[in-house]
Amino acid sequence: MKKAAxxxxxxxxxxxxxxxxxxxxxxxxQLEAAQYYRPYIAVWxxxxxxxxxxxxxxxxQKPDWLKDLRRFWRKTGRSDSALVDAMTGATRGPGSxxxxxxxxxxxxxxxxxxxxxxxxxxxxxxxxxSLQRQPFSWDxxxxxxxxxxxxxxxxxxxxxx
Amino acid sequence: xxxxxxxxxxxxSVLAAPASSHTLYxxxxxxxxxxDSSWITADISAANMTFQPDKGVSVANFRxxxxxxxxxxxxxxxxxxxxxxxxxxxxxxxxxxxxxxxxARYFTSYQLNGERKRLQADxxxxxxxxxxxxxxxxxxxxRSKAISYITLKQPTTTVITPRGEGxxxxxxxxxxxxxxxxxxxxxxxxxxxxxxxxxxxxxxxxENYRDDAMRVLAATDNHGQFTYTPASAGRYLLEARYxxxxxxxxxxxxxxxxxxxxxxxxx
Numbered sequence: 001m002k003k004a005a006x007x008x009x010x011x012x013x014x015x016x017x018x019x020x021x022x023x024x025x026x027x028x029x030q031l032e033a034a035q036y037y038r039p040y041i042a043v044w045x046x047x048x049x050x051x052x053x054x055x056x057x058x059x060x061q062k063p064d065w066l067k068d069l070r071r072f073w074r075k076t077g078r079s080d081s082a083l084v085d086a087m088t089g090a091t092r093g094p095g096s097x098x099x100x101x102x103x104x105x106x107x108x109x110x111x112x113x114x115x116x117x118x119x120x121x122x123x124x125x126x127x128x129x130s131l132q133r134q135p136f137s138w139d140x141x142x143x144x145x146x147x148x149x150x151x152x153x154x155x156x157x158x159x160x161x
Numbered sequence: 162x163x164x165x166x167x168x169x170x171x172x173x174s175v176l177a178a179p180a181s182s183h184t185l186y187x188x189x190x191x192x193x194x195x196x197d198s199s200w201i202t203a204d205i206s207a208a209n210m211t212f213q214p215d216k217g218v219s220v221a222n223f224r225x226x227x228x229x230x231x232x233x234x235x236x237x238x239x240x241x242x243x244x245x246x247x248x249x250x251x252x253x254x255x256x257x258x259x260x261x262x263x264x265a266r267y268f269t270s271y272q273l274n275g276e277r278k279r280l281q282a283d284x285x286x287x288x289x290x291x292x293x294x295x296x297x298x299x300x301x302x303x304r305s306k307a308i309s310y311i312t313l314k315q316p317t318t319t320v321i322t323p324r325g326e327g328x329x330x331x332x333x334x335x336x337x338x339x340x341x342x343x344x345x346x347x348x349x350x351x352x353x354x355x356x357x358x359x360x361x362x363x364x365x366x367x368e369n370y371r372d373d374a375m376r377v378l379a380a381t382d383n384h385g386q387f388t389y390t391p392a393s394a395g396r397y398l399l400e401a402r403y404x405x406x407x408x409x410x411x412x413x414x415x416x417x418x419x420x421x422x423x424x425x426x427x428x
Contacts, residue, residue, distance in 0.1 A: 063195050063196045064195065064196050065195070066195040067195035070426050071427070071428065073193065073195060074338060074426065077195065078193075078195065078312075078314045078315050078316070079314075079315045081314075129427070131427070
C-alpha cells in the first residue's frame, strides 16, 4: 500500500526507472504447409487489470483477418483503429525479430512501476493461432525471461536491462 | 405424421412450440467482424441437438436490430428443409441483434369427455369457441424468441439493452467480451424485472461427437441470476423458459421462452 502511494512521487524523480529498457525477441518458425501464408502478429503489453498499455507491433495486411488475433482484437484492434494504423507493419516471414520497449505507454507517458504482461499473438491463414504471455515486473530490475515455443511462434525471449 | 404436424405448426407460428419440442435457434456465420462492412449469413432452425439443424422454420419473423436501434428485415433468405438461412449486410460499427420473434400467441386447452384438446383463442375469445361440456379450461399466453449478437469493430449497447417486454437477458460481460475461463453472470428479466426461477439449459456445439452432451440445467436465483464459467471457447446456446399462473384479461398462464446463441472466445 505504502509503496503504491509513493509511486507517483518516485516516478517524478527517479532517473533509474528511465534507464530500463526491454528487448523482445519474437521468432516466427519455419512451417511445412501446402499453402503457407505469413502470420498476422501482434505484440503488446497489458497491466494487471488486463488493460492494454502499449502496442509494440502489429504485422498485418487486411482488416478481414485482424479479428483472428482474438485477444489483440478485443483488447485494442476493435476500438483503436488509429493506433493500429499507426503501428501497422508488413507481415514477416520465418525468422527472428527484435523489438524494444522503453517503458512508455501508447500516449508516450511513463508507465508506473509494477507487474505487467507481455503478449505475443500469432494467427495464420489456413494455420493455427498461438498466444504467448510473459509476465514481468517493471521495477528497474534486470532480468531475462523466456517462453517456450508454440506451434505458430518460436521461443520468446525478453530481456530487461 | 406427428412430426409433419408439429413442423407445420412451427412454420406457421414460428416459436409457438411447447417447451418439450425442438429448440429454436438462430446462429450467425460470424459473431465478430473486423472490416468496415460485411455480409453475414445466419441459420435458423429447430433442433434437439445444439446447432445440429433439424427443421427449417419460417424466417417471416426474423429481424435485424442495428446499432442505432433501427430494425430491418433480411436482405435475402432461403427456406430449406432442415434450416432456413438469412443474409444481412452489416455496414455500421457496433453491436447488432439477430432476432426471431413474433407477437404473443394465445391458446386455450380444455378437456372434453376425458380428452385433452386445444384451440387458438384467448380468454376473451374462448367462450365463443368452447364446446358445451368443456372442463379444466386454461388459456396460455405463449411468447418466445431466439436471439444472437454480432459485433462489427467496437461493441455498443443499444441492442443489448432490455426493452422491458417478455423474457430478456442481460449479461455481466458484453456478448463480444465473453471469454473461456472467465465467469459470466446472466440475469433473466421478465417484463423488465429480474425473475427468479427461470429454467435454464446451457449447451455447446458438437453434442453429436461426444458421449456426454455436458448440458447444464439450472434456474435463476432470487436475483434472477445464474453464473457460469465456460471452460472452453466455442459456440454456446442458452435456453430459458418461464411458466407461471397469471390472472390477466387474456390468459390464465404465461409461457415465455428465449434462446440465445453466443460465442465464447479464446482468452
